[in-house]
Amino acid sequence: GFTGLMSLGHAAFLAIGAYTSAILVDQVGLPFELSLIITPIIVGLFGFVIGFPALRIEGMYLGLTTMGFGFIVKRLIIAFREWTGGSAGLQVSKATLFGFTVSNDWDNYFLIYTFAIIAIIVARRIVKSKLGRAFMAIRDSEQAAQASGINIAKYKMLSFFISGMFAGFAGVLFAHTSHFISTDHFDILLSILFIVMVLVGGVGSIYGAVLGTLFIVLMENMFIPLFKDSLTQYMHLEAGDFQVFIFGLIMLLFIIFQPLGLYGMWLKMRIYWKLFPFNPRKRFT
Incomplete structure (x- = not known):
């Protein structure tokens, strides 16, 4: 990506987003609109924590670390079966956005493409901001970025946080448009x-x-x-x-x-x- 960090754990971020939203909406009773805000932040915090290894390792070793995180998440989903349904999977309700229920494929497409366009616009704004320029400077040369006064640790952690938020957002949409999630979807x-x-x-x-x-x-x-x-x-x-x-x-x-x-x-x-x-x-x- 823009920071040059390898991740093989984005399926896990997607899974956390999907299961978190399903639990918040169907079991806790939060509105879908609120889940769209809360869930990406929760997944972003997971990404922030997983970003700690990026401070010491990089390349393939970082990729293997994030891949290990994916295996851990899968086992946790199975372990907390009373919330997640375990290996059997979990039925998820339809998305209801401001009183409108997404009830068919065309509605699903409209919802997904609308939020995909919004995500692209937000990503472009991030890339063209000071934050995005710092990410690209780290990708090109950590030594040069550090010499320019960029806090390497801070921006690497922020990179994982933002990446986790995008994946969590996608997980919310996946859960409430497919209406069923299981560990097989996130291998x-x-x-x-x-x-x-x-x-x-x-x-x-x-x-x-x-x-x-x-x-x-x-x-x-x-x-x-x-x-x-x-x-x-x-x-x-x-x-x-x-x-x-x-x-x-x-x-x-x-x-x-x-x-x-x-x-x-x-x-x-x-x-x-x-x-x-x-x-x-x-x-x-």
Whole structure:
């Protein structure tokens, strides 16, 4: 991301958001609107705590630490089965926003896309603020950022807090639009899928994350079902293994041939067309 910190625990943040909102709304009795505010803050605090290892470790070691956090959250969900339903899962009520109940797929799409646009706008404002510039300075060089007077520890912790808030917000929407949640929805493969989305779209870019998400969702819902039966028989793979194989192949191809992702490719194309008349190798003859 913008701070250059690897996380393989975002599925856990999503799970905490989903289960927290389900408990607050259905068992405690809080309004859905209030859960939209409280739950992201709670998940952000979890992210803040998980950010402590980022002060001492980085790279793959930090990723493994956050992955371990995901396993802990999954076991805690099973342990507190009287609240979470354990391995059997938990039924979740429909979202009711200012008296309007989200009751069908179109309502779900409208709710999700509306809040997704709001999240993108908020993320853009953060990136263009002093906070975002501090994040990017840490990503580029911690030594240079520290020499510039940036508090490395403070901004790393804030990075995890904000990231956890966004994931918690998504968890709230997921719980109240799918109406059922279980530990199977939040396994390590989901965290890896998030990494694939970012790599495909373009690391360190909001629009890249959006493009990567759209690409993977279209692949998952259109391409894979279209060729799954024939290719799984030809390659002797199970249906679930085939999906993992395809996503792994996509990630490998992008890392090798297009490391800047889809958004990076678009930026290069845009720059090329701006400079086109002055490029002697590409002039028409």
